[in-house]
Amino acid sequence: MTPALLLDQISCTFVSKEDRSQRYTAVSDTRIAIAPGEFVSVVGPTGCGKSTLLNVAAGLLQPSSGSVQIFGEPLSGINRRAGYMFQSDALMPWRSALQNVIAGLQFRKMEEAAAVELGEAWLARVGLHGFGDRYPHQLSGGMRKRVALAQTLILDPDIILMDEPFSALDIQTRQLMENEVLELWSAKKKAVLFITHDLDEAISMSDRVIVLSAGPATHPIGDFTIDLPRPRDVAEVRSNPRFVELHTQIWDVLREEVLRGYAQQKRRA
């Protein structure tokens, strides 16, 4: 099957922050294929190159070598079949929740009344019925994430790219959001690339977990199929014996890399 997203032998080098005459290879020879409808998480130590890979998939960063294919077509420029959610809020503070949700539709020149109707429906779907006229500063962190989720999904992207979208939330809100994402995803089954450093989150949500090595020259060192039944409740699934087994297997691979990653960051600090 043609992958929805294929990162093919991607390498990314940057001018080194320590010595500008040197280059730093963040990512090296990385191949990641995500099938249509597949939920794939990428985990790895801090600073290893997770966001770099996501930016390449988004078309925001041109790799130094390798190519990106979207449903078999080479990607050039911004990936217009993808929707994004990042760690930090991308909401516009001067726009109400509803106006934030429909911003992309307006950009696509959808007729205003139709956009508002769809926006209201999406606000309701993410549990924010009646909150459309609130501004981002009047919403809690969890509510702002829901607005951002609606803003991403309203455009009905074929691929969803998420970079630690819930890392700033408290654990309860985070688990609620994770369950909401899974529910929305299971209704439409889009390809998801989910970046996280939280192994529990990766296992509980995904069909597959890819482990990256510590940098420099980060590359995948493990690819685990998560054969836990769906639908899943991210809190409950953690007590499933198979979850514990998978966690042990993946952590075995990840642990060394996390330690190497910390050691490297300390050296570079």
Ligand SMILES: Nc1ncnc2c1ncn2[C@@H]1O[C@H](COP(=O)(O)OP(=O)(O)OP(=O)(O)O)[C@@H](O)[C@H]1O
């Ligand atoms: N534009 C850039 N210029 C120079 N170096 C960069 C640039 N972007 C990323 N890097 C370096 O590449 C490496 C990978 O960064 P990246 O942000 O992709 O890691 P990450 O795994 O997402 O980190 P974290 O887990 O902390 O979010 C880091 O060492 C970073 O300093």
